[in-house]
Amino acid sequence: MNAKVADRVATGVFIVIAFIIVSVLIGLFSFILYHGFQHVSLKFLTTPSSNMSAGGGIRDQLFNSFYVLFITMLITVPLGVGGGVYMAEYARPGRITNIIRSCIEVLASLPSIVIGLFGLLMFVTLTGWGYTILGGALALTVFNLPVMVRVTEDAIHSVPRDLKEASLALGITHWHTIKTILLPSAFPTILTGGILAAGRVFGEAAALLFTAGLSTPRLDYTDWNPFSQISPLNIFRPAETLAVHIWSINTQGLIPDVDAVSNGSAAVLILSVLLFNLLARWIGSLIHKKVTATK
Amino acid sequence: MVTEMKDYTPNIEVQKENILNVNNLEIFYGEKRAVNGISMDIEENTITALIGPSGCGKSTFLRSINRMNDLIPGAFAKGEIIYEGLNILSNNINVGALRKEIGMVFQKPNPFPKSIYENITHALKFSGLKKKSQLNEIVEESLTKAALWDEVKDRLHESALSLSGGQQQRLCIARTIAMKPTVMLLDEPSSALDPISNAKVEELIVELKNDYSIVIVTHNMQQASRISDKTAFFLNGDLVEFDQTEKIFTNPSVKKTEEYISGRFG
Ligand SMILES: Nc1ncnc2c1ncn2[C@@H]1O[C@H](COP(=O)(O)OP(=O)(O)O)[C@@H](O)[C@H]1O
Ligand SMILES: [Mg+2]
Numbered sequence: 001m002n003a004k005v006a007d008r009v010a011t012g013v014f015i016v017i018a019f020i021i022v023s024v025l026i027g028l029f030s031f032i033l034y035h036g037f038q039h040v041s042l043k044f045l046t047t048p049s050s051n052m053s054a055g056g057g058i059r060d061q062l063f064n065s066f067y068v069l070f071i072t073m074l075i076t077v078p079l080g081v082g083g084g085v086y087m088a089e090y091a092r093p094g095r096i097t098n099i100i101r102s103c104i105e106v107l108a109s110l111p112s113i114v115i116g117l118f119g120l121l122m123f124v125t126l127t128g129w130g131y132t133i134l135g136g137a138l139a140l141t142v143f144n145l146p147v148m149v150r151v152t153e154d155a156i157h158s159v160p161r162d163l164k165e166a167s168l169a170l171g172i173t174h175w176h177t178i179k180t181i182l183l184p185s186a187f188p189t190i191l192t193g194g195i196l197a198a199g200r201v202f203g204e205a206a207a208l209l210f211t212a213g214l215s216t217p218r219l220d221y222t223d224w225n226p227f228s229q230i231s232p233l234n235i236f237r238p239a240e241t242l243a244v245h246i247w248s249i250n251t252q253g254l255i256p257d258v259d260a261v262s263n264g265s266a267a268v269l270i271l272s273v274l275l276f277n278l279l280a281r282w283i284g285s286l287i288h289k290k291v292t293a294t295k
Numbered sequence: 296m297v298t299e300m301k302d303y304t305p306n307i308e309v310q311k312e313n314i315l316n317v318n319n320l321e322i323f324y325g326e327k328r329a330v331n332g333i334s335m336d337i338e339e340n341t342i343t344a345l346i347g348p349s350g351c352g353k354s355t356f357l358r359s360i361n362r363m364n365d366l367i368p369g370a371f372a373k374g375e376i377i378y379e380g381l382n383i384l385s386n387n388i389n390v391g392a393l394r395k396e397i398g399m400v401f402q403k404p405n406p407f408p409k410s411i412y413e414n415i416t417h418a419l420k421f422s423g424l425k426k427k428s429q430l431n432e433i434v435e436e437s438l439t440k441a442a443l444w445d446e447v448k449d450r451l452h453e454s455a456l457s458l459s460g461g462q463q464q465r466l467c468i469a470r471t472i473a474m475k476p477t478v479m480l481l482d483e484p485s486s487a488l489d490p491i492s493n494a495k496v497e498e499l500i501v502e503l504k505n506d507y508s509i510v511i512v513t514h515n516m517q518q519a520s521r522i523s524d525k526t527a528f529f530l531n532g533d534l535v536e537f538d539q540t541e542k543i544f545t546n547p548s549v550k551k552t553e554e555y556i557s558g559r560f561g
Contacts, residue, residue, distance in 0.1 A: 093368065162405035166467070169363060170418035170474060171395035180417065185408055293410035293454045 029270070036267020039260040045268070048218075049245065054257040058265050060216040063232055064133070064239040065272065068212060069201045071137040071235060076144045077194060081183075083145070084152020084190075089178055108146035113206040115143050120210035131238035136212025140204060144197040151193025155186035184291045191284040195277055202273050205243040213238035214248050242269045311338040314478060314508045315360065320374035320384075322355050322364065329355045332374065333534040335527060337478075342500065342509045344519035344540065347529030348560065353512040356529070357480050360510065361397040362390045378478075395422065398471035402483040404463035406455035406470075411447050414455045414466055415473050422474075433473050440506075441469035442499050461492020465499065472503075479503065481511040485518070497522055516556065520544045528552045 043057060050056030091097040119139030129135055159182050167177040183190075216239055219232045226233040240248065246262045246269070249255060289295070315337040322330035330352045337343050345353045355364065362383065364370040375382045383393055395418075406414050415434045416424075424430060434451070438444040443465040447458070455466055464484060471479060481500065485493040501522050503509060513519050519526055520540060527537040528551075536543060536552045547553045554560060 160405070162401060162403060163407060165363065165366065165401065166405045166407065167417070168366065169361060169394055169399040169401075170421075170470065171391040171393075172418055172421050173391055176421055180421075181407060292408045292456075293413065293452060294408075294456070295454075 032263075032266050032270055035263040036265075036270075039264035040267055044264055048216075049261075050255060052254055054255060056255060056257075056261060058242060058245065058261070058268065060219055060232075061240055061242045061245040061265070062268060062272070063219075064212075064216060065202060065241040065243070065269070067232065068133055068136055068140070068208070068239060068241055069198055069276075071133060072140040072144065072201050073194070073198060075137060075141045076148055076197060079141070080145050080148020080197075081152050081190060083149040084156065085178060085183070087149060087153040088156035089174070089182070104146040104149055108143065108150065110143060111206075112143060112204060115139055116207040116210045118142065119207060123211055129236060131211065131213025131215075132236045133212055133239045134235040136208045136239065136241075137235075139207045139211040140201050143207065144200060147197050147200075148193060151196075152186070152190050155189035155193070156182050158189065159185040184288075187291070188284065188288055191280065195280050198276060198280070199273055202241075202269065202276070203243055205241075205247045208241055208244050209247070212241065212244070214240050214244060216240050242272075311341060313337065314339045314378065316375070316377040318375040318377070320356070320359065320372060320376060322352070322359055322372045323370065324355075324367065325369040329532055330359075330372075331532040335534060335537050337508060337510060338525065339508050340504055340506075341525060342504050342511060342523040344523035344526045345510065345512045345529060346514075346516060346519050346526060347535075347555070349514065351529040352532040353529050354482055357482055357510060357512050358399075359384070360478070360480055361394045361399050362388070363399065365390065395474045396476050397478040397480060398474055398476035399480040400464070400467050400471055400482070400484045403487050404460055404467055406458070406463050406466050408454065408456055410452045411455045411458070411466060412451040415470050418470065418474055437469040437473040438466075440472050440503070441465045442495065442502070443469055459492070461488050461495055464488060464492070464496055468496075468499065468503075472507075476507060478508045478510065481509065483512050483514055486514055516544075528555060530555070 045057060045062060046059050047055075047057030048059050049061060087097070087101070091100070116139060119135060119142070123132070123135035123138050124130060127135070156178075163181050163185060164177055167181045168174070172180075217237055218230060220228075220230045221232055223231040224233060225231050226235065228234060229237070242265050246265045249258050250262055255261065313336040317333060317335050317337070319332045319334055320330060321328060321332050333356065345357065347353055358364045359372050360376060360383070364372065372384050374384070376384055378393075378397070381388065383397075407417060409417065412434055415437055416430050419430060419433060424433075435444060435448075438447060443462060446462060447466075450457075455463065458466060464487075468479075468484070484500070485496040488496060497518060500509060500511065504524075511519075511523065523540045525538065526540040526543040528535045528543065528547075528549075530551060536547055536549045538548070542548075543552060544556060547556060
C-alpha cells in the first residue's frame with residue numbers, strides 16, 4: 001500500500017469515526033429532548049414535585065441542582081486552582097511531588113458511589129449535619145478537586161516558559177508573575193476544566209444520594225435569609241438534585257407518571273448542562289479577550 | 296559660539312568606568328561546569344559582545360548577571376560579579392531590584408499576551424507606579440527610544456501579538472528600557488528575525504549605547520564586528536580572549552580566536 005492510498009484510507013476511517021460519534025450524539029440528544037419536551041411546561045418547571053400523585057414538577061430539584069453546583073464550584077475552584085498552582089510552580093520536582101501526583105490521580109478515578117459512602121461517613125454522620133447541601137458539595141469536591149488540580153497544573157505548564165522568564169527578568173516577583181501572567185494565559189484551559197467538572201456535578205447521582213439526600217424540605221422562595229430553615233439558600237438543608245430525582249422516582253416508582261416526569265427531567269437536565277456550558281464559555285471568552293487585548 | 300564652548304570636551308579617549316567586574320566566575324548545572332572561572336571587566340556605555348560556538352557558555356554567563364539561572368533547579372555559581380560594590384551572586388541580594396537595574400532581552404521575542412501598552416506598564420505598575428499620566432509618558436518615551444513609537448502609537452491598546460516579529464522584539468526592548476536599567480543583557484536578540492528587522496534592531500542597540508551598558512551574545516560575527524566596542528571570545532566555558540572588537544577581528548592574540556573568526560570551526 002503506498003502512502004497516498006494509506007492517507008486516503010486513514011482519512012476515510014477518521015471520517016467514519018467522526019460520523020459515528022456525531023450521529024450517536026445527535027440521536028441521543030433528539031431522543032431525550034423529543035420525549036422530554038412533551039412533558040416540559042412552565043408548570044412542570046415551577047411546581048414542587050409530588051411523592052404519590054401525578055402532576056408533580058421539578059421546581060426544587062432544578063434549583064437544587066444549580067445551587068449544589070454553585071456551592072461545589074465555590075469550594076472546588078479556589079482549592080483546585082490553588083493546588084494546581086502549587087504543583088506547577090512551588091512543589092519541588094522529586095519523589096514527594098510524584099507521590100502527591102499519584103494520590104491525586106487515584107482520587108480522581110475513585111467510583112462516585114465510594115465517594116458517596118465516604119461522604120456519608122464524613123459529612124453526614126461524623127459531623128452530625130445529616131443530609132445537607134454542604135455535605136453533598138463537599139463530597140462532590142472530593143472527586144472534582146483532583147481534576148481541577150490536574151487541569152490547572154497542566155494549563156500552567158503549557159504556558160510558554162519565555163513568558164515567565166520575561167516577567168521575572170523585569171524584576172517582578174514569582175507570585176505576581178503567577179497572578180498576572182501565568183494564570184491569565186492558562187485561563188481558557190482552566191475554564192474548560194471547570195466546565196467539565198461542573199458537568200459532572202450536574203449529572204452526579206451516586207455521590208449525592210447519601211450526602212445531600214433524597215428529599216427537599218418545603219421551601220419558601222421569598223425567604224433569602226440563608227440561615228432560615230425554609231430558605232432555598234440554606235446550605236444545611238437536604239436537597240434532592242435533578243439527577244438524583246430521576247433515579248429516585250424510577251426506583252421507588254410511587255408516582256403514576258414516572259415516565260413523563262423522568263423524561264421531562266432528563267431533557268431539562270441536558271438543556272441545563274448545555275446552557276451552562278455555553279454561558280460559561282461565552283463569559284470566559286469575554287474575560288480572556290479583555291485580558292489579552294485580542295478582538 | 297559661546298554655548299558650544301561650554302560643552303566642549305577634549306577629544307581624547309577617556310577611560311570609561313567599569314560597571315561590572317567579573318572575578319573567577321564558575322557556573323555549574325548540577326555536577327557539570329558550564330563556565331570555568333572567567334574574569335572580565337565590563338565598561339559603562341559600551342557594547343560588549345560575547346561570541347563563540349554554540350554551547351560554550353555565553354548564555355549561561357549572561358543569565359548569571361541578572362540571576363536568571365536561579366530559575367534552573369541545580370544551577371549555581373561561584374566567584375564574584377561586582378556591581379555597585381556588591382557581589383550580585385550573594386544570597387542576600389534583592390533579585391527583583393537587581394533585575395530592574397540589569398534588564399534582559401531574550402532570543403525569541405516574548406511579549407506578554409496583553410496589549411502593547413500593558414506590555415510596557417505591566418512591570419511599572421508592579422513597582423508601584425499608578426498615575427495614568429506618568430505611565431503614558433513612560434510608554435511614549437520608551438517606545439520612542441526603541442524606535443517603535445511611530446509604528447504603534449495609533450494601536451497601543453491592540454494585542455502585542457499582532458505585531459511583526461521585529462516589532463515584538465523592539466517592544467521587548469522598550470519594556471526593558473521602561474524600567475530605566477543601567478545594564479541591558481541581550482541574548483542573540485536579532486537571530487530570530489528577518490534581515491530588515493535585524494538591521495533595525497542592530498541600529499537600535501547602537502543607539503542605546505549612549506544611555507546603557509550593553510552586553511550582547513551573538514552568533515553572528517559580522518554583527519559583533521559591526522556594533523560592538525569590545526568582544527569576548529568564549530570556548531568550552533573558557534574566556535579565551537577579551538579585547539577591543541577591532542583588535543579581536545583584525546589581529547587577535549590567541550590562535551584559537553583567529554581560527555574561530557576566520558570560520559575554521561564553530
Ligand atoms: N538548563 C541547563 N541544564 C543543564 N545544562 C545546561 C542548561 N543550559 C545549558 N546547559 C549546558 O551548558 C553549556 C553552555 O550552554 P549555553 O550557555 O546555553 O551555551 P551558548 O549560549 O554559548 O550556546 C552547554 O553545554 C549546555 O548543554
Ligand atoms: Mg545561547
